[in-house]
Amino acid sequence: MAKMMTALAIRAYRYALSGVAIVLLVSIFAGCASFREITAFASLSSSAAANNAVVKDYIGSIDRRKQYEPEKFHRELDAQKARREAQRASLDMLQQSVTAYMQALAGLTSGNARSNDESLEEFSERLNQVALLSDTEKDAAYALSTLLSRTVTSVYREHEVKKLIRDANQPLQEVLAATGRITGMDIVADLRGERALVERYYDNFMLAPGNPDEPVAMALAREARVRALDRVDSKIQATQSYQIVLGKVARGHQYLYEHVDRIGDHELDRHFQPYVDELEAAYREFVEVAM
Amino acid sequence: MVKLTAEEAFELGNRIRDAAVALHRWRIENRDRLSRSQWEELDNREVTLLNFASSNFTNGIGMRLDSSQISASRLEGSVKHAASAIEHIQSFKQVLDLASALALFAGAVASGNVAEIPAGIVALEDALSAIDHPNRPQDDE
Numbered sequence: 383m384a385k386m387m388t389a390l391a392i393r394a395y396r397y398a399l400s401g402v403a404i405v406l407l408v409s410i411f412a413g414c415a416s417f418r419e420i421t422a423f424a425s426l427s428s429s430a431a432a433n434n435a436v437v438k439d440y441i442g443s444i445d446r447r448k449q450y451e452p453e454k455f456h457r458e459l460d461a462q463k464a465r466r467e468a469q470r471a472s473l474d475m476l477q478q479s480v481t482a483y484m485q486a487l488a489g490l491t492s493g494n495a496r497s498n499d500e501s502l503e504e505f506s507e508r509l510n511q512v513a514l515l516s517d518t519e520k521d522a523a524y525a526l527s528t529l530l531s532r533t534v535t536s537v538y539r540e541h542e543v544k545k546l547i548r549d550a551n552q553p554l555q556e557v558l559a560a561t562g563r564i565t566g567m568d569i570v571a572d573l574r575g576e577r578a579l580v581e582r583y584y585d586n587f588m589l590a591p592g593n594p595d596e597p598v599a600m601a602l603a604r605e606a607r608v609r610a611l612d613r614v615d616s617k618i619q620a621t622q623s624y625q626i627v628l629g630k631v632a633r634g635h636q637y638l639y640e641h642v643d644r645i646g647d648h649e650l651d652r653h654f655q656p657y658v659d660e661l662e663a664a665y666r667e668f669v670e671v672a673m
Numbered sequence: 674m675v676k677l678t679a680e681e682a683f684e685l686g687n688r689i690r691d692a693a694v695a696l697h698r699w700r701i702e703n704r705d706r707l708s709r710s711q712w713e714e715l716d717n718r719e720v721t722l723l724n725f726a727s728s729n730f731t732n733g734i735g736m737r738l739d740s741s742q743i744s745a746s747r748l749e750g751s752v753k754h755a756a757s758a759i760e761h762i763q764s765f766k767q768v769l770d771l772a773s774a775l776a777l778f779a780g781a782v783a784s785g786n787v788a789e790i791p792a793g794i795v796a797l798e799d800a801l802s803a804i805d806h807p808n809r810p811q812d813d814e
Contacts, residue, residue: 447727
């Protein structure tokens with residue numbers, strides 16, 4: 383009976399070693415998948431998409447308009463603000479869908495390395511409790527298991543990342559294009575209207591027929607005009623910068639989609655790095671302008 | 674009533690805003706020829722036009738939002754898939770634990786010392802228990 387148990391156990395051990403050998407072969411062919419730049423890209427994209435400064439300003443800009451328009455127009459502005467408030471949930475959803483997707487992509491490319499390593503540390507402790515194996519044998523067994531775990535997880539993860547990028551690219555491009563058009567075209571066009579209102583307000587103050595000639599008041603008004611126009615110009619610049627950021631996210635993801643079969647390659651990671659750098663620079667510029 | 678597309682609403686808004694700006698420029702350039710009431714009348718027209726342009730942009734954004742709902746829903750589907758893939762990796766870890774425990778057990782048996790086998794059996798049982806009851810804490814922990 384004891385002999386049969388031992389024979390069965392030895393057979394199980396050989397199967398286990400065969401499994402490790404197969405996985406090692408797979409690892410040799412698959413190489414060690416690299417997602418570093420994709421993770422960085424997804425994290426940056428997620429932060430950029432989560433920034434709702436432009437949307438908040440689009441709704442809040444109606445309150446700014448009130449100070450530049452006669453009171454008789456305020457009811458009309460209130461009605462328009464209510465329409466914009468009603469759009470808020472949809473605008474947020476557009477951004478949140480990109481944020482959630484990018485977070486999921488970052489999670490998939492980076493997420494579980496740590497938990498697998500922790501699991502392997504437990505395995506290492508158990509291994510040390512087996513007194514009969516020499517230190518070299520224990521080290522070898524631990525190294526094999528580390529490779530087994532990392533390789534199998536990595537191969538599975540690579541497959542899922544590829545599938546995700548393939549499936550998500552078209553809706554992502556559409557959502558980014560819609561958000562880009564709303565920010566870069568509609569909201570910028572609306573801010574240009576606000577700029578015209580600011581000019582009108584100060585010109586009325588300074589140039590209306592019959593206004594008393596007050597040089598000090600005029601000088602102050604001229605300064606206030608410049609400041610107010612600068613504020614609107616900064617908002618236009620920030621909104622255009624945000625559109626550029628969204629464009630970089632779209633471009634980067636499109637690159638991944640077009641090279642999806644090479645995802646996990648170190649070489650692809652290296653070629654993808656400039657896209658991540660461009661996105662980072664664009665996002666930094668947006669944050670600087672928007673502050 | 675003619676229904677505009679998002680692009681048409683955007684174009685119309687731009688043209689109306691530009692018209693308001695042109696009207697303003699004319700008012701400033703010709704201010705010496707205008708009475709106070711004429712000046713104010715034109716000013717009111719400018720504000721009306723600028724608000725109308727703004728309203729067109731708001732309408733255009735509404736139309737773009739309506740047409741992007743399908744893409745956003747599809748993207749959400751991809752997010753759900755990614756989340757389930759991450760969960761799969763977590764349960765995959767349990768299979769790896771089982772494989773590791775099996776290797777440990779087999780290693781103990783192959784070493785020829787039966788005294789080490791119980792430790793291997795405990796490791797195997799722990800791994801199997803974690804798969805059968807993923808939320809139950811381990812007894813030895």
